[in-house]
Amino acid sequence: MAKSTSIKTRSESFFTEIGDMALxxxxxxxxxxxxPFEFKELLRQSYNIGNRSLLLVGVTGFILGLVFTLQxxxxxxxxxxxxxxxxxxxxxxxxxxGPVIIALICAGRIGSGIGAELGSMRVTEQIDAMEVSGxxxxxxxxxxxxxxxxxxxxxxxxxxxxxxxxGSAIIENLKGHVSYMLYFNQVFDALSFSxxxxxxxxxxxxxxxxxxxGCYKGYNCSKGTVGVGEASNSAVVYTSMLLFVIDFIAxxxxxxxxxx
Amino acid sequence: xxxxxNLKPVLELRSLHKSFGDNHVLVDFNLKLFEGENxxxxxxxxxxxxxxxxxxxxxxxxxxxxxxxxxxxxxxxxHKELDLLRTEIGFLFQGSALYDSMTVRENLEFPLRRxxxxxxxxxxxxxxxxxxxxxxxxxxxxxxMPAELSGGMQRRVALARALILxxxxxxxxxxxxxxxxxxxxxxxxxxxxxxKKYHTSSLIITHDVDCARVISNRMILLVDGTNYVExxxxxxxxxxxxxxxxxxxx
Ligand SMILES: Nc1ncnc2c1ncn2[C@@H]1O[C@H](COP(=O)(O)OP(=O)(O)OP(=O)(O)O)[C@@H](O)[C@H]1O
Ligand SMILES: [Mg+2]
Numbered sequence: 001m002a003k004s005t006s007i008k009t010r011s012e013s014f015f016t017e018i019g020d021m022a023l024x025x026x027x028x029x030x031x032x033x034x035x036p037f038e039f040k041e042l043l044r045q046s047y048n049i050g051n052r053s054l055l056l057v058g059v060t061g062f063i064l065g066l067v068f069t070l071q072x073x074x075x076x077x078x079x080x081x082x083x084x085x086x087x088x089x090x091x092x093x094x095x096x097x098g099p100v101i102i103a104l105i106c107a108g109r110i111g112s113g114i115g116a117e118l119g120s121m122r123v124t125e126q127i128d129a130m131e132v133s134g135x136x137x138x139x140x141x142x143x144x145x146x147x148x149x150x151x152x153x154x155x156x157x158x159x160x161x162x163x164x165x166x167g168s169a170i171i172e173n174l175k176g177h178v179s180y181m182l183y184f185n186q187v188f189d190a191l192s193f194s195x196x197x198x199x200x201x202x203x204x205x206x207x208x209x210x211x212x213x214g215c216y217k218g219y220n221c222s223k224g225t226v227g228v229g230e231a232s233n234s235a236v237v238y239t240s241m242l243l244f245v246i247d248f249i250a251x252x253x254x255x256x257x258x259x260x
Numbered sequence: 261x262x263x264x265x266n267l268k269p270v271l272e273l274r275s276l277h278k279s280f281g282d283n284h285v286l287v288d289f290n291l292k293l294f295e296g297e298n299x300x301x302x303x304x305x306x307x308x309x310x311x312x313x314x315x316x317x318x319x320x321x322x323x324x325x326x327x328x329x330x331x332x333x334x335x336x337x338x339h340k341e342l343d344l345l346r347t348e349i350g351f352l353f354q355g356s357a358l359y360d361s362m363t364v365r366e367n368l369e370f371p372l373r374r375x376x377x378x379x380x381x382x383x384x385x386x387x388x389x390x391x392x393x394x395x396x397x398x399x400x401x402x403x404x405m406p407a408e409l410s411g412g413m414q415r416r417v418a419l420a421r422a423l424i425l426x427x428x429x430x431x432x433x434x435x436x437x438x439x440x441x442x443x444x445x446x447x448x449x450x451x452x453x454x455x456k457k458y459h460t461s462s463l464i465i466t467h468d469v470d471c472a473r474v475i476s477n478r479m480i481l482l483v484d485g486t487n488y489v490e491x492x493x494x495x496x497x498x499x500x501x502x503x504x505x506x507x508x509x510x
Contacts, residue, residue, distance in 0.1 A: 036374070117361075128319050129357040133371035133421075134343040 024216045028146055031139050038144050045148035053109050053156055060105050061160035064097065065089070065167025073175065082176055086183050087190030089168045095195050098161040100247055103206040106153060107239040111214040114145055115235030118218025119228040127219070142219055146211035153207025154200055194258040202250040206243055213239040267294050268331075270429055270461050271316070276325035278311055285311050286322070287485035293429070293463050298455065300464045300472045300493075302507055303482030309465045310354060312482070313431050316463075317351055318342055329429070347375055350422035350430040350460075354437065356414045358406040358421070365402045368392055368421050375425060392420040395457075396450055412443035416450065423454060430454075432464045436471050448474050469508055473497075481507065 069089055076082050118141060121127050130137040165187060172178040217235040221227045269292040278286040285308035293299050303309045314320040316327060318334055327334045329345060337345070359367050368389045393399050396416040406414055415435065422430065435451065436444035448471055455462060466472055472479060473493050481488045481496065481504060489496060489504055497508045 121359075124355060124360070125353050125357040126359050128314070129351075129353055129359070130370070131319060132317050132346055132349075132351045134347045135370065135374055136343075 020220070021212070021216050024219075025212055027138065028143060028212070031136070032143050032147065036139075038140055041140060041144045042147055045144045046152050049110055049148050049152045050156065052113070053106055053152075054159075056105055056109055057102055057156050057160045058163050060101065061098070061163035062167040064101060064160075065093070065164035065169075066171055068093070068097070068164070069168040069171040073171075085172055085176070086168075086178070086186035090165060090187035090190050091195060093164050093168075094161050094191060095199055096247075096251075098164055099157050099199055099203050099206060100243065102157045102160040103153065103203070103210065103243050104240055106149075106156060106206075107210050107243060108236055110149060111210045111235045111239045112232040114149075114211065114214030115218045115221075116228055116232035118142075118145075118215060119221035119231035122219060122221040123223060123225070123228055138219075142215045145215050146208065149211030149214075150204055150207040153210065154203040157203040157206075158200075194254075198250060198254040198258065202247065205246050205250065209242045209246055210239050213242060269293055270295050270330055271463070272326075272328045273312075273316070274326045274328075276312070276315060276327070277323045278308070278315060278320065279323060285485060286315075289325075289482070289485060290487050291463075291480060293461055295461050296459060297477045298462045298464060298475050300466060300476035300479045301482055302467055302472060302479060303465075305467065307482050308485055309482060310433055313351075313433055313463070313465060316431065317346060317349060343374075347371070347425050348427050348429065350425070350427035352415075352418055352422045352430070352432045352435055354433040356406075356411075356418040358414055358418055360406050363403050363405055364393070364398075364409075364417055365389055367406065367417065368424055371421065371424055388424060392424045393417075395423065395454065396420045412439050412446070415439065415443075415447060419447070419450060419454075423458075426458060428458075428460055430460050430462045432462065432466075434465055434467070436466065436468050441470075444468065444471065451475060467507075 069085065072085065072088065073082065076085055076088070118127075121141070127137045127141070130140060165184070169178075169180050169183040172183050173180060214235045217231040217238070221231040271291075271293040273289060273291040276286050276289040277284075289308075289312060291299075291301070291312075301309060301312070311320060315322045316329075316334075318337075322335070329349070332341070332345060334342060334345065358364075359370065362370070369385055372385055372388065389402070390399065393402060396419055398413060398416055398420070401409060401413065401417070406417065409417065419435070432451065435447050439447065451462070451464075452475060454460065462475075464471070464475060476493050478490070479493055479496055480490050483503055489499070489501070491499075496504055499505060
């Protein structure tokens with residue numbers, strides 16, 4: 001009995017949280033279109049986010065390309081289909097693996113950072129201080145961060161994809177003696193708009209999710225240093241979960257529109 | 261006291277109630293702050309002093325009661341008007357609450373950024389920031405980060421930030437807590453200078469008896485969520501009531 005109530009209350013609080021988060025994003029859409037706009041802060045946040053994740057995304061993308069190609073080579077060779085390598089790697093990285101892996105990395109890097117930063121600002125009453133000084137902290141802190149992640153994630157993902165393909169091309173060049181020119185020609189032949197556009201749209205939503213959950217967790221952080229750790233940790237957990245949900249929905253919708 | 265009755269208070273709390281779940285923090289709390297006076301509110305730790313002042317500036321919604329500042333009811337007020345009114349109130353947070361990702365200069369500029377019409381009345385943002393820092397004796401810290409300052413210096417920068425728009429009402433939440441006695445004296449001295457220079461009305465929250473003795477014109481004791489007694493420092497410190505005496509015994 002005790003166990004069932006605890007599950008009941010836990011699932012209740014889970015759904016309350018989802019509702020709160022929906023309200024939070026509603027407030028974002030309300031405030032994003034109202035004056036005054038915080039352009040300078042938006043630029044600063046975008047720069048910060050890009051700058052903080054650039055190296056990480058680059059290294060991850062590169063290794064992803066190397067490993068993916070190395071692993072697939074033997075199987076493709078068994079079927080005598082090595083020449084399919086560029087198209088296969090291109091399509092899987094651009095459509096699925098690139099966006100998901102890079103978004104997950106960014107959830108760990110950016111989402112937890114935002115959660116911790118806003119959380120500690122909440123706990124040390126800096127957010128209250130902004131409000132008392134007649135500024136709108138939601139606008140200054142939350143709107144700028146969510147916009148920044150929404151703008152930057154697609155860029156980071158495109159960059160990561162390109163680096164991953166480059167890593168893959170190196171392996172093909174070394175092992176299969178395929179020239180870089182030929183490799184990239186084949187990749188671009190295989191890719192169509194029905195691969196690139198859904199993937200980019202998806203990355204926009206990924207970016208929004210990372211910013212939203214990080215800000216929500218930090219902005220509503222409970223008191224104490226425990227609260228800050230909790231905020232940054234649960235930001236990552238919730239975002240990762242949400243990323244897969246969004247990914248599923250995106251694939252589902254793409255399937256309807258483009259009939260892949 | 262009679263002359264006070266005729267004066268209009270600049271800030272008034274009537275029958276304020278606030279509970280967090282079963283924790284009834286404020287139960288029928290009343291307070292009037294008159295122009296030009298230093299009113300000290302004393303209370304034990306956890307008695308709801310911070311909750312009370314946060315209700316005052318609209319950071320916490322009270323359950324019931326009314327709050328009027330300069331004859332405006334802040335509970336029913338819209339967001340825009342509230343933000344405007346807030347620029348006329350200086351608020352010193354208990355933990356300083358400096359923005360730790362900004363330099364001292366940016367901290368002081370922050371309250372000015374939406375107040376361009378006010379800044380135009382004075383010379384420039386730069387001059388305002390400089391003056392505010394000179395008032396607290398920290399002119400040379402302009403480009404440091406808050407983390408590079410000592411606790412006492414942080415408190416003084418926070419004071420400078422609270423005062424930068426030259427508010428007529430200042431609320432200090434425990435200005436001396438966590439500081440050594442000498443630094444605490446310096447802060448109290450600063451508060452008195454500012455009051456003299458700008459003729460402000462101040463509401464000072466504290467549980468520091470020395471601070472109360474030096475600065476108060478009038479005192480209110482917050483006990484069990486209500487304004488238990490009211491009077492001058494001498495009246496209260498000579499009171500026979502054991503609940504009141506408890507505050508003044510060392
Ligand atoms: N946001 C909140 N949610 C729940 N309870 C709160 C909240 N803020 C304050 N309280 C409770 O209200 C009571 C009064 O807190 P408050 O911070 O006003 O005390 P205080 O008089 O300022 O004490 P101190 O002198 O230590 O600063 C405490 O019991 C605290 O637990
Ligand atoms: Mg307090």
